[in-house]
Amino acid sequence: MLRLALHSLWARRLTASLTLLAVAISVTLLLGVERVRSQARDSFANTVSGTDLIVGARSGQVNLLLYSVFRIGNPTNNVGWDAYQQIRALPGIAWTIPLSLGDSHKGFRVLGTNEDYFSHLRYGRQQPLVMAEGHPFATPFEAVLGAEVARKLGYRIGQPIVIAHGAGSTSFSQHDNLPFKVVGILAPTGTPIDRTVHVPLAGIEAIHLGWDSGRHSKAVTAEQALEQDLTPKTITAFMVGLGNRIMAFQLQRTINTWRSEPLMAILPGAALQELWGLLSVAERALAIIAGFVVVAGLIGMLTTQLAGLNERRRELAILRSLGARPLHLFTLLTLESLALTSLGILAGLALLYGAQALAAPLLASQYGLLFPLAMPSTYEWQLIGLVWLAGLLIGLLPAWRAYRYSLSDGMSIRL
Structure with a gap:
């Protein structure tokens, strides 16, 4: 019966192909939305690990998380260097990583920090930063590039770069009097x-010597800059690692009530949960739209089968005259629906993996989202199973109508 069903579909291959394509596109969209949602969550969650608190100027915790970790947006204010030094000296703090943002290089964010960044920062599953080439910076005018920066701009060790004032993709204010030399390139992490x-940090302070309200009023040479005190006056935010995580809430309360200036400490995990809460409406909307597309594809398959069933009444009558029973006709139409659904699911998976392979480099370079080619997850298999079951249920209606056609009804049709 399965062989007969496949031959029957091949005899109507044009109509069957269009139906199969509709099912494939709907499956691709359904699984694509789910994969983007899950992989985006994983990529965001893997950006920082092992950091107990992030401290910045008082604002929303999602805003602080976005600009300090994901380089999205800008801070409302900075953190005073004195406050940072006082907080890092509090009991229970194992390490801190200062972060200074506000400059850029050819559209890429520039981050001012210190050597603790390379020693203590972790991503993914507590993975440390690894140098693909070179070494971490040691002097104020050295730079370490992220993997995507080096790849996209074609930079190599020893190459000079000029930092631009401001975080925009285009800047007309260049710190060209104090270029930096590339001394290291980090291995890819799949994060910002x-x-x-x-x-x-000293380099960030040096390039802003002689700047007044964003304008370069007085050129400063590297020698002149090194002769001055390059201790930062403010930083954008800083990360905190604790010796005992039980102290996280106590230290968070201490920082949130800091008297010298308004500060805020956030737990990265809690801030991520709030971010997902804000995005949950959009996620559900996309899932609902993808579900309706699947329903539309299956209804299209049902419509095609019902429309073609009247034209096949003579074919079914001939099968009856050759000895086929009504149950055989019921099984034949059901198998045709299952074959279309199954082939549509396979074609949808092929389209999904093809689109993923093409889009993965762009998503990784532009948004830092990793989409590895992997087998469907348990939840994706459940979605596939639901689509297959829906295809089976939809196929029962034309199969039942074929079951009810009698031999005399089929043979009485005039051509």
Whole structure:
């Protein structure tokens, strides 16, 4: 019966192909939305690990998380260097990583930090940063590039780069009097680190010497800059690692009530949960739209089968005259629906993996989202199973109508 069903579909291959394509596109969209949602969550969650608190100027915790970790948006205010030094000296703090944002290089964010960034920052499953080439910076005018920056701009070790004032993709204010030399390139991480230029805090302070309200009023040479005190006056935010995580809430309360200036400490995991809460409406909307597309594809398959069933009444009558029973006709139509659904699912998976292979480099370079080619997850298999079951149920209606056609009804049709 399965062989007969496949031959029957081949005899109507044009109509069957269009139906199969509709099912394939709907399956691709359904699984694509789910994969984007899950992989985006994983990529965001893997960006920073092992960091207990992130401290910045008082604002929303999602805003602080976005600009300090994901380089999205801008801070409302900075953190005073004195406050940072006082907080890092509090009991229970194992390490801190200062972060200074506000400059860029050819559209990539520039991050001012210190050597603790390379020693303590973790991503993914507690994975440390690894140098693909070179070494971390040691002097104020050295830079370490993220993997994507080096790949896209074609930079190599020893190449000079000029940092631009401001975080926009285009800047007309260049710190060209104090270029930096590339001394290291980080291995790919699949996080915003890959799209970041890392320089010392002292270098950030040096390039802003002689700047007044964003304008370069007085050129300063590297020798002149090194003779001055390059201790930062403010930083954008800083990460905190604790010796005992039980102290996280106590330290968070201490920082949130800091008297010298308004500060806020957030738990990265809690901030991520709030971010997902904000995005949950959009996620559900996309899932509902994808579900309706699947329903539309299956209804299209049902419509095609019902429309063609009247034309096949003579064919079914001939099968009856050759000895086929009504149950055989019921099984034949059901198998045709299952074959179309199964082939549509396979074609949908092929389209999904093809689109994923093409889009993965762009998503990794532009948004830092990794979409590895992997087998469907348990939830995706469940979605596939639901689509297959829906295809089976939809196929029962034309199969039942074929079951009810009698031999005399089929043979009485005039051509």
